[in-house]
Amino acid sequence: MSKTINNDEEVKIGIYICDCGINIAGVIDTTTLTEYAKTLPNVSLAKEYTFMCSSIGQEMIKEDINEGLINRVVVAACSPRMHEPTFRTVVREAGLNEFLFEQANIREHASWVNLDDSEGALKIAKDHVRMAVAKLNELKPLEVELVKVEPTCLIIGAGIAGMYASLDLAQEGYDVYLVEKEPTIGGHMAQLDKTFPTMDCSACILTPKMVDVEREEKIHLMTYSEVDNVDGYVGNFDVTIKKKPHYIDQEACTGCGACAIECPVICGNEFELGIGTRKAAYIPFPQAIPGKYTIDMTKCIKCGICASPDVCEPDAIRLDQKPEYIDVKVGTIIAATGWDLYDPTELKQYGYGKYPNVITGFEMERLLSSYGPLEGKPVRPSDLKPPHVLGFLQCVGSRDFRPGKNKYCSRVCCMYATKQARQYKEKHPEASVYIFYTDIRAFGKGYEEFYESAGENFNIKFIRGRIGELYENKDHSLIVRAEDTFLQKQIEIKLDMLVLSCGLEPRHDSDQIASLLTIQKSSDGFFMEAHPKLRPVDTLTSGIFIAGVAQGPKDIPDTVAQAKGAASSAATLMAMGEFAIEPYYSIVLEQKCSGCKSCQSLCPFNAISFDVIKNIAVINKALCKGCGTCAAACPSDAIVQNHFSDDQIFAMINTAIPPLAKTENGGK
Amino acid sequence: MAEVKEDFDPYILGICCNWCTYAGADQAGTSRMQRPANLRILRVMCGGRMEPLMVIQALKNGADGVxxxxxxxxxxxxxxxxxxxxxxxxxxxxxxxxxGVNPKRVKYTQVSASEGAELTEIVKEFVKELKEIGPNPLRMEE
Structure with missing residues (x-):
C-alpha cells in the first residue's frame, strides 16, 4: 500500500545517488547502492550520476519531476549543510514544494571517513538512504517565510577592517552603527610605525581614512561603547549598545586638552604599551578620532581641578556621568573585533618581564615610531643607549605544538621582524642585526623581494634556528645560544637587545562576542567561517559576517580585502531586502495542549505566550527560531516542530537499524 | 563481560545537532579523519530537540549504542x-x-563544529566500549 500526501496523490520518491567523481564512488559501490535504493518503500526510481550538483544532474531531477515520475526527492551525496539549498532550488524550480526533499549524507559521514573500508561505508550509506526515505514518506509541504532585512548594519570593532567595511556600506547607502570599545577608532594599525613591504607610514595611510569615517554621515560612530545584548534574527537584530561614560560631555568638549594639561595624575599610556605616559584625563594619541577627551575613572583621584571653569572653558566635565544604553535595530552584523598580542611572559626561557632588554615586537614598533615615546630613536631599556647588536626571535607564541599553545602560524611576524630590522639598520648602519627564525614565510605580493633585499642590501643576518638558551650579563646584555640548523653548528652571540616576534591571538573577550552573536569558534579560538574556502566571511548564523584577524591571523592587505568582502556580503543581503528563513518553527496542536505551560519557560526566545481564554500555549512563529526544545519537552505531544516532527524523527529511528543478516556479513 | 568481541560490529545511532556536532562530523569528513564504520547520524536542529524516548526507541530497535x-x-x-x-x-x-539497560550504551558528549578530531576519538572509544559490552539482545534477526 502506498502512502499518500494531503491531496491523495500517491507518494513517488526519486533517489539520486551522486558519485561525486571518485569522492563517493571511489569508496562506495554506488551501483549496489542504487539497486538497493530501488527496493525501499514508495521509491519509483533510483539513478546514479557522476556529479548530481552539476547542471546535468540538476536537469535529471527536474525532468523526472516534470514528467510526473516522482513527487519527492532524495539526493544521496555530500552533507546537506553543503548542497541542501542547491537541490531545494532544483525541486522548487520543477514546481514541487522544496521541503519535499531530503539529502542523505554519504560523503562526509561515510566515504570520506572510511576510505579503506568500502563495505563499512556502503553499509552506512544504505542506512542513511533508508533513513532519508523514511523521513521523506512523512514530510509535509511547508511555505518559506520571508523576513524583511533592515537596511542597517552593526559593525563591531573600528580597526582597519571595521573602518573599511563601514565606509563601503555607507557609500552604498546603508546606515552603519560602528561600535568601538576604545575611545578612538583605528585599532592596532594606529600603533604601527611603517608597514611592510612598501614602507608606507601607517599613520599616513590610516588617519585620512579615520577622518573619512568620522565625516561620513551614514556612519553612526559609537566609540568607548560595547555591544551589550543581541536579540532577534537575520534582517531584524535588536541590539543594545552600552555607551561607557567618558566623564566629559562629548558634544561640548572641543578637544582643547586643557584638562589633560592640568590633570595631576600621571599613568602608563596603553597606546604606547606603557612605555610613555598619559594623564587620567586623556586622548589616546594626538590624531585620535573623535578628538575628544576621556577621563579614566580607574586612575582619576576626583580632585576636580579639570572641572573648574578656568580649566574647562566649555564646561564639559561630567564626573557623575552614567553609562547610557542605546537600542538599535539592524539587518546585518559584521564582527571585526581584532586580536591580542601573545603575552610571552609564560615562556620563562626568554626572560620577558625579567630581563629589561627583552621586549616584544609590538613594543619595538612603538620605539621605532616617529610619533612614539622616543620619536623613532630606539634605545635599549636598561641604559637608554642604542643597541649595537640587536636580535629578533621568531615564532614566539606561534607554531608551538605543545599542549595548550598556539599551533597556527601568525603570518605577519616574519615580515614585521624583517621590516623592523631594516628600519633599525637604516638608522644605525653600523649595528649588527640577527633574526633567529624557524622558516621565513614571505607569502604576499612583494614580500619575498622585501626579504631578499633585507639580507642583500641591509646585511641583516638570518639564522635558521630557535634560541635554546638565554641568560643575562651584569651589564644587562644577553648571551643567546642557538643552533644554526643550516650549518648544523652551535652558535653563541652576545646581544644588546632581543625582540620577541610575538604572534597574534584571539581577543581575550572573543568568547563573549561569540556567545552574544551565537557564532562558532574554530579550534584555534578565532571565529569560524561558514566554509573555509567558499564562504570565508559568512558565519553559520545568517546575517552575521566576520572580517579581519578576528577570523584568523592576517596582514593589512588581506584584512582590508576581507573587510570589503564582508561589507559586500552584508550589502547583498540588505539589497535583496528580504530573506527566506527555514520554516522550522513549532506549532501547538490546540486539541492536545493541556495548558501546563512547561514549554513556556523553556523557550530561549520568549516565543511562547499563553492564551488564558483557550487555556493553551501559543507560539509566535516570527520569534520562534526552530530549535524544537519545546517539542521535545511537551508532555502531551501537543507541539510539532516543522520538518523535525516526532513522526518524522521516529520514522527514521524505526528504520535506521537493519535486522542482523544471517548470511550476509553486514551484521557480522 | 569485559571480554572484547572482535567480530562484533556495533551499530551506533548518533542524534546530533545541526550547528555543532553534525558540522563537526562534516569537518572530520572534509579532513579525511578515519574512524570505524559504525556511526550513522540523525540530524536535529538543536540538542534541545532530543527526547529520551528517541534514545529508548533506538535501543528498542536494536541499536548497540546511541x-x-x-x-x-x-x-x-x-x-x-x-x-x-x-x-x-x-x-x-x-x-x-x-x-536494566547498561547506561554505557548511551554516550553523551559535546562536540563543536571544529572538533572533528574529537568526534573521531569519541567514536573509536565508543566502539571499543561497545565491543566490551557486547551486542544489544533486542536486535532483530532477518
Missing part, C-alpha cells in the same frame, strides 16, 4: 537549547540503569 551530542555549554546556536538536554541526560542515564 550517541547524543550537541554544542558545548555556552555555544548553543539557540542560546540554551543544549542546556535542557544537559540537565535531562544525567537523570535519563540513571533511569536507564534502573530499567
Amino acid at each position: 550517541l547524543v551530542s550537541h554544542c558545548h555549554v555556552g555555544d548553543c546556536h539557540y542560546v540554551e537549547g543544549n542546556l535542557k538536554t544537559f540537565r535531562k541526560m544525567p537523570l535519563f542515564l540513571k533511569m536507564l540503569e534502573q530499567f
Whole structure:
C-alpha cells in the first residue's frame, strides 16, 4: 500500500545517488547502492550520476519531476549543510514544494571517513538512504517565510577592517552603527610605525581614512561603547549598545586638552604599551578620532581641578556621568573585533618581564615610531643607549605544538621582524642585526623581494634556528645560544637587545562576542567561517559576517580585502531586502495542549505566550527560531516542530537499524 | 563481560545537532579523519530537540549504542537549547540503569563544529566500549 500526501496523490520518491567523481564512488559501490535504493518503500526510481550538483544532474531531477515520475526527492551525496539549498532550488524550480526533499549524507559521514573500508561505508550509506526515505514518506509541504532585512548594519570593532567595511556600506547607502570599545577608532594599525613591504607610514595611510569615517554621515560612530545584548534574527537584530561614560560631555568638549594639561595624575599610556605616559584625563594619541577627551575613572583621584571653569572653558566635565544604553535595530552584523598580542611572559626561557632588554615586537614598533615615546630613536631599556647588536626571535607564541599553545602560524611576524630590522639598520648602519627564525614565510605580493633585499642590501643576518638558551650579563646584555640548523653548528652571540616576534591571538573577550552573536569558534579560538574556502566571511548564523584577524591571523592587505568582502556580503543581503528563513518553527496542536505551560519557560526566545481564554500555549512563529526544545519537552505531544516532527524523527529511528543478516556479513 | 568481541560490529545511532556536532562530523569528513564504520547520524536542529524516548526507541530497535551530542555549554546556536538536554541526560542515564539497560550504551558528549578530531576519538572509544559490552539482545534477526 502506498502512502499518500494531503491531496491523495500517491507518494513517488526519486533517489539520486551522486558519485561525486571518485569522492563517493571511489569508496562506495554506488551501483549496489542504487539497486538497493530501488527496493525501499514508495521509491519509483533510483539513478546514479557522476556529479548530481552539476547542471546535468540538476536537469535529471527536474525532468523526472516534470514528467510526473516522482513527487519527492532524495539526493544521496555530500552533507546537506553543503548542497541542501542547491537541490531545494532544483525541486522548487520543477514546481514541487522544496521541503519535499531530503539529502542523505554519504560523503562526509561515510566515504570520506572510511576510505579503506568500502563495505563499512556502503553499509552506512544504505542506512542513511533508508533513513532519508523514511523521513521523506512523512514530510509535509511547508511555505518559506520571508523576513524583511533592515537596511542597517552593526559593525563591531573600528580597526582597519571595521573602518573599511563601514565606509563601503555607507557609500552604498546603508546606515552603519560602528561600535568601538576604545575611545578612538583605528585599532592596532594606529600603533604601527611603517608597514611592510612598501614602507608606507601607517599613520599616513590610516588617519585620512579615520577622518573619512568620522565625516561620513551614514556612519553612526559609537566609540568607548560595547555591544551589550543581541536579540532577534537575520534582517531584524535588536541590539543594545552600552555607551561607557567618558566623564566629559562629548558634544561640548572641543578637544582643547586643557584638562589633560592640568590633570595631576600621571599613568602608563596603553597606546604606547606603557612605555610613555598619559594623564587620567586623556586622548589616546594626538590624531585620535573623535578628538575628544576621556577621563579614566580607574586612575582619576576626583580632585576636580579639570572641572573648574578656568580649566574647562566649555564646561564639559561630567564626573557623575552614567553609562547610557542605546537600542538599535539592524539587518546585518559584521564582527571585526581584532586580536591580542601573545603575552610571552609564560615562556620563562626568554626572560620577558625579567630581563629589561627583552621586549616584544609590538613594543619595538612603538620605539621605532616617529610619533612614539622616543620619536623613532630606539634605545635599549636598561641604559637608554642604542643597541649595537640587536636580535629578533621568531615564532614566539606561534607554531608551538605543545599542549595548550598556539599551533597556527601568525603570518605577519616574519615580515614585521624583517621590516623592523631594516628600519633599525637604516638608522644605525653600523649595528649588527640577527633574526633567529624557524622558516621565513614571505607569502604576499612583494614580500619575498622585501626579504631578499633585507639580507642583500641591509646585511641583516638570518639564522635558521630557535634560541635554546638565554641568560643575562651584569651589564644587562644577553648571551643567546642557538643552533644554526643550516650549518648544523652551535652558535653563541652576545646581544644588546632581543625582540620577541610575538604572534597574534584571539581577543581575550572573543568568547563573549561569540556567545552574544551565537557564532562558532574554530579550534584555534578565532571565529569560524561558514566554509573555509567558499564562504570565508559568512558565519553559520545568517546575517552575521566576520572580517579581519578576528577570523584568523592576517596582514593589512588581506584584512582590508576581507573587510570589503564582508561589507559586500552584508550589502547583498540588505539589497535583496528580504530573506527566506527555514520554516522550522513549532506549532501547538490546540486539541492536545493541556495548558501546563512547561514549554513556556523553556523557550530561549520568549516565543511562547499563553492564551488564558483557550487555556493553551501559543507560539509566535516570527520569534520562534526552530530549535524544537519545546517539542521535545511537551508532555502531551501537543507541539510539532516543522520538518523535525516526532513522526518524522521516529520514522527514521524505526528504520535506521537493519535486522542482523544471517548470511550476509553486514551484521557480522 | 569485559571480554572484547572482535567480530562484533556495533551499530551506533548518533542524534546530533545541526550547528555543532553534525558540522563537526562534516569537518572530520572534509579532513579525511578515519574512524570505524559504525556511526550513522540523525540530524536535529538543536540538542534541545532530543527526547529520551528517541534514545529508548533506538535501543528498542536494536541499536548497540546511541550517541547524543550537541554544542558545548555556552555555544548553543539557540542560546540554551543544549542546556535542557544537559540537565535531562544525567537523570535519563540513571533511569536507564534502573530499567536494566547498561547506561554505557548511551554516550553523551559535546562536540563543536571544529572538533572533528574529537568526534573521531569519541567514536573509536565508543566502539571499543561497545565491543566490551557486547551486542544489544533486542536486535532483530532477518
